[in-house]
Amino acid sequence: MDIVVVSIGGSVLIPDDNDFEYLSGLAELLVSLSRKVKLYIVVGGGRISRYYIKLGRKFGVDERILDEMGVSVTRLNAKLLISALSGNSNEYPATSVAEAVVIGSDHPIVVMGGTTPGHTTDGVAASLAEFVQADRVVNATAVDGVYTKDPNKYDDAEKITEMSFEELLECCKTSEWKAGPSNVFDAMGAEIIAKNRIPLLVVKGRDLEALESAMKGGSFSGTTVGGE
Numbered sequence: 001m002d003i004v005v006v007s008i009g010g011s012v013l014i015p016d017d018n019d020f021e022y023l024s025g026l027a028e029l030l031v032s033l034s035r036k037v038k039l040y041i042v043v044g045g046g047r048i049s050r051y052y053i054k055l056g057r058k059f060g061v062d063e064r065i066l067d068e069m070g071v072s073v074t075r076l077n078a079k080l081l082i083s084a085l086s087g088n089s090n091e092y093p094a095t096s097v098a099e100a101v102v103i104g105s106d107h108p109i110v111v112m113g114g115t116t117p118g119h120t121t122d123g124v125a126a127s128l129a130e131f132v133q134a135d136r137v138v139n140a141t142a143v144d145g146v147y148t149k150d151p152n153k154y155d156d157a158e159k160i161t162e163m164s165f166e167e168l169l170e171c172c173k174t175s176e177w178k179a180g181p182s183n184v185f186d187a188m189g190a191e192i193i194a195k196n197r198i199p200l201l202v203v204k205g206r207d208l209e210a211l212e213s214a215m216k217g218g219s220f221s222g223t224t225v226g227g228e
């Protein structure tokens, strides 16, 4: 059975756009796929975590505490996905990669949010993928792949369908960690993915058909990093 780690952004789960319908469809898809594929789902915090981080920063809150606020929101979102999965996954979000691995031994679907300060849930997904020797990581995002520039701002942004691990490392480089970033994939996660040569598939999470194909390892509309 293939092992697949999915990193799903909070901006995909609950953008306040038919969220109940989307979550219901996503849960149905995950349950049906879990008969063929071992699934680890890492849930992000999205705009709600960014909102807390922005307000907290105005109060001069330490970056580490801002990260902890972000982690709390990711776990809240993870709990919502667990609710949608109605008994088909673990009951409480795993709080560490090691705990997720243990839970995975008797649950077909494992759900978790963030872990410790200093990275995003993409980084958690990459660490987990390294630990469980995943066949692929699927990054379910708000856009349908990696673009040359922000497609929401620039009309001439072009979609990149294939990327090497080296190109991923180049585009995720950051100088210094600060809570609440929003990048293609976080720098720590990109390094783990590249070091272990784990294919990374970037797909629009709201497009359940594309998401299903990516999770199955079939052809899909999005960006493939490190494909053959």
Ligand code: UTP
Binding pocket: 008, 009, 010, 011, 043, 044, 045, 046, 047, 049, 050, 066, 067, 068, 069, 070, 071, 074, 113, 114, 115, 116, 117, 118, 119, 120, 121, 122, 124, 178, 179, 180, 181, 182, 183
């Ligand atoms: P996210 O993973 O949601 O960050 O974590 P993001 O890249 O902004 O995500 P999406 O894709 O739009 O959902 C939210 C924040 O929580 C903290 C970080 O500050 C991060 O920016 N965090 C999260 C941690 O410090 N550690 C973790 O393991 C996870």
